[in-house]
Amino acid sequence: MTNPDYDVAIVGAGINGAAIARDAALRGLRVVVLEQNDLGSGTSAISSRLIHGGLRYLEHAEISLVFESLRERRILRHTAAHLVRPIRMCIPIYAGARRGPPTIRLGMIFYDLLSVGKAMPSHDMLGRDELLAAEPGIASEGLRAAARYYDAQVVYAERLVLENLLAAKAAAADIRTYSRVTRIDVQGRNASTVEFIDTLTGRNGSVGAAAVVNAAGPWVDRVLVTAGRPKKQYIGGTKGSHLIVGNFPGAPHEAFYVEAAADGRPIFIIPWNGLYLIGTTDLRYDGDLDEIRASREEIDYLLAETNRVFPQAGLGIGDIHYAYAGVRPLPRRDKGPESSITRRHIIKRNRRIARNLISIIGGKLTTHRNLAEQTVDRVARVLGRRLPDCRTRETLLPGAYRLDEARAALESTSSLSPEGVARLLSVYGGRTLQVLALGKDGPLARTIDAGRSVLAAEVVFAIREEMARNLTDIVHRRLMVGLAADQGRPLYETIAAIAASEFGWDDAERHARLAELRRYSDSLRVSQ
Numbered sequence: 001m002t003n004p005d006y007d008v009a010i011v012g013a014g015i016n017g018a019a020i021a022r023d024a025a026l027r028g029l030r031v032v033v034l035e036q037n038d039l040g041s042g043t044s045a046i047s048s049r050l051i052h053g054g055l056r057y058l059e060h061a062e063i064s065l066v067f068e069s070l071r072e073r074r075i076l077r078h079t080a081a082h083l084v085r086p087i088r089m090c091i092p093i094y095a096g097a098r099r100g101p102p103t104i105r106l107g108m109i110f111y112d113l114l115s116v117g118k119a120m121p122s123h124d125m126l127g128r129d130e131l132l133a134a135e136p137g138i139a140s141e142g143l144r145a146a147a148r149y150y151d152a153q154v155v156y157a158e159r160l161v162l163e164n165l166l167a168a169k170a171a172a173a174d175i176r177t178y179s180r181v182t183r184i185d186v187q188g189r190n191a192s193t194v195e196f197i198d199t200l201t202g203r204n205g206s207v208g209a210a211a212v213v214n215a216a217g218p219w220v221d222r223v224l225v226t227a228g229r230p231k232k233q234y235i236g237g238t239k240g241s242h243l244i245v246g247n248f249p250g251a252p253h254e255a256f257y258v259e260a261a262a263d264g265r266p267i268f269i270i271p272w273n274g275l276y277l278i279g280t281t282d283l284r285y286d287g288d289l290d291e292i293r294a295s296r297e298e299i300d301y302l303l304a305e306t307n308r309v310f311p312q313a314g315l316g317i318g319d320i321h322y323a324y325a326g327v328r329p330l331p332r333r334d335k336g337p338e339s340s341i342t343r344r345h346i347i348k349r350n351r352r353i354a355r356n357l358i359s360i361i362g363g364k365l366t367t368h369r370n371l372a373e374q375t376v377d378r379v380a381r382v383l384g385r386r387l388p389d390c391r392t393r394e395t396l397l398p399g400a401y402r403l404d405e406a407r408a409a410l411e412s413t414s415s416l417s418p419e420g421v422a423r424l425l426s427v428y429g430g431r432t433l434q435v436l437a438l439g440k441d442g443p444l445a446r447t448i449d450a451g452r453s454v455l456a457a458e459v460v461f462a463i464r465e466e467m468a469r470n471l472t473d474i475v476h477r478r479l480m481v482g483l484a485a486d487q488g489r490p491l492y493e494t495i496a497a498i499a500a501s502e503f504g505w506d507d508a509e510r511h512a513r514l515a516e517l518r519r520y521s522d523s524l525r526v527s528q
Contacts, residue, residue: 006032006174008379009194009209011181011223013039015157016345016363017215018164019372019392025171026395027376027387032207033165033173034196036180036219038473040161043217044365045477046240046326048268048279051076051084051152051366053115055257056266058107063114065344065367070115072367073152077119079369080397082429083160086120087153087270089255092131092309095142098264101125104147111149120150137250137310148254155273157365158477159427162466163397164368170398175467179205184212184227184357191227191354200469211382213375214350214359218289218327227353234348234361236332241294241325242279243302243526244272246485248319250312251276260305267305273483275321278302285327294323299526321485322524331361345371347378356382369393399429406432415446420453427480435461448494454481459498471496471517487521 008024010017013035025031054062054069076084093101108123124147131138131146154160169175178199185193195206216223218237255270270277281298303315331346345363349355358378363371373390380387403425410421410432424432439445439457446456462468462478474495475481481488488495492514500510 004192004208004210006030006207006209007383008032008211008213009034009207010213010215011035011194012042012215012217012219012360013161013165013175013177014042014044014215014217015040015161015164015365015368016217016360016371017213018161018168019368020213020215020360020375021168021173021175022164022171023369023372023376023390023392024379025168025173026391027389029376029379029387031168031173032209033168033175034179034181034194034207035175035177036199036216038177038469038477039165039175039467040158040477042219043326043329044157044161046242046324047157047365048240048242048270049154049157049272049277049365050087050268050270051154053111053151054364054366055107055111055149055151058110062344066111067114068370069364069366070111070118072370074115074118075369075393076154076366077152078400079392079395080154080160080163080400082399082403082425083156083163083397084152084154086150087255088148088150089257090131090135090252091147091149091257092138092143093145093147094139094259095144097259099259101145104145108147108149120152123147123149135252135254137252137312138256139309139311153255153270153272154365155426156480156483159399159480160365160397162477163399166398166466167395169467177467177473178469181216181223181226184223184354186227186354189355191357211356211358211379212354213379214357215375217329220329220359220361222289224350224353224359227350227357233332234346234359235329237285237327237329239283239285239292239298239325239327240280241298241302241323242277243294243299243323244321244483244485245276245278245315245319246321247276248310248313248315250310252310256309258305258309260301261308262301262305267302269306269309275485278306289327292325292327293523294325294526298325299323317526317528320526322487322521323526324524329360329362347371347375349378349382358382397429399431402430402433406430409433409436415452416455417452419451420447423453424455434465438464444498448498449481449491454479454491456494456498459495460502463499463502471499471513472520474499475517476520482521487524489518489521492517 007029010033021033054066057065112122126146179196181196183195191212214223346361348359350357444457462474468474496514
């Protein structure tokens with residue numbers, strides 16, 4: 001194709017696609033991103049929300065992956081300081097466990113040695129009585145010792161995706177959500193045009209690109225089929241489910257990483273967003289990628305393991321506020337345990353389909369930046385161009401600037417509670433200044449919740465500045481109130497009224513969009 005519209009078309013706006021778009025745009029490439037739903041609405045939103053060094057990968061001797069993860073964790077603590085924060089993890093060690101105190105201690109020492117240049121403390125080992133004094137709710141029978149170490153948590157993984165895309169957009173990338181790819185036209189030996197449909201309006205469109213990166217996560221194979229020449233299946237994803245519960249009797253003060261008694265899998269019980277996140281499962285999955293829900297078997301398994309480690313909890317189905325599930329886009333492997341499938345990413349050049357088509361297989365939330373750097377380097381070779389060096393190791397994400405200034409501005413805002421100040425900083429970081437400017441001295445400056453922590457201006461900001469196209473986007477992936485215990489339901493009518501004014505919806509459209517939002521929120525609830 002002569003003079004294509006873009007240098008690279010990226011299919012998928014999860015964390016990998018978003019990071020690739022950011023890196024490519026910062027290096028001067030003309031970029032378009034096509035996402036079939038909203039940004040960060042697939043695998044990125046169903047993770048355990050940890051930026052971790054990959055301690056468990058030591059067991060499979062993936063030393064380079066651990067080293068990469070630890071390095072990327074350190075980078076993100078700097079470039080996304082408002083979103084990525086340290087969290088202390090505790091590993092209780094029980095009699096009969098697969099890994100005893102000497103093995104765990106050796107792993108901890110090695111983990112610390114690989115954490116070159118880290119800014120977080122080293123591990124420590126606790127005796128039985130020390131752990132019981134710190135965490136009296138933990139099961140004492142058979143308890144031998146514990147290890148504690150530091151990793152990092154990203155409470156709002158959706159915002160990490162968004163900020164990568166905002167940085168890409170600021171560097172002139174074209175971001176198109178709700179644009180499902182229907183065909184990749186291959187002319188000769190090159191992909192030339194990517195056709196898509198806007199799933200909200202029904203309009204068809206197409207873009208020309210000199211290279212195509214398929215970063216569609218679990219949908220990678222589906223996208224390759226649109227090129228008309230499927231050769232094999234690359235994705236053999238595993239399903240992971242998480243439960244969200246409130247505080248419970250004997251609940252831990254810190255995050256716990258436990259070995260499940262039923263099958264030896266690692267399970268996290270993590271303080272998160274004022275709640276507790278429990279997960280995850282790891283099951284091969286070949287079902288419908290568009291309708292994935294936590295099964296009753298997975299729910300019972302996670303509840304049983306939590307009640308075993310914290311016997312006062314007594315958690316049941318009725319204690320679950322909501323649950324989420326999705327598929328990890330791992331390399332296809334038909335044999336062996338799910339835990340042994342590598343978490344290392346693969347950047348696959350699909351030469352048999354088209355010389356300029358690249359697919360991303362696997363990848364982790366933690367290592368998205370490095371994956372993107374490697375991918376853009378590969379795109380440069382496909383294009384036959386010499387690009388500037390990658391800048392993302394040092395360049396802050398948009399919200400990581402002006403944090404102190406934003407905090408001072410928020411603390412001088414009388415309408416917000418202290419909890420509201422903390423919430424806005426954790427969602428927007430320094431970009432809170434833009435939210436405040438939007439609502440300055442007007443009706444958008446008011447808070448819309450009883451806790452005085454959500455500003456009316458945030459709804460308009462999500463639409464004007466953060467690419468939100470409907471109420472589900474606003475509630476669940478921009479304001480993040482959809483992740484609260486009540487899923488933000490008391491605010492739906494008010495948010496819908498503000499959005500209707502901004503979008504120009506009539507009453508019928510507003511009610512239809514509200515019904516759509518409620519259906520989505522209901523889909524995350526667990527029935528008795």
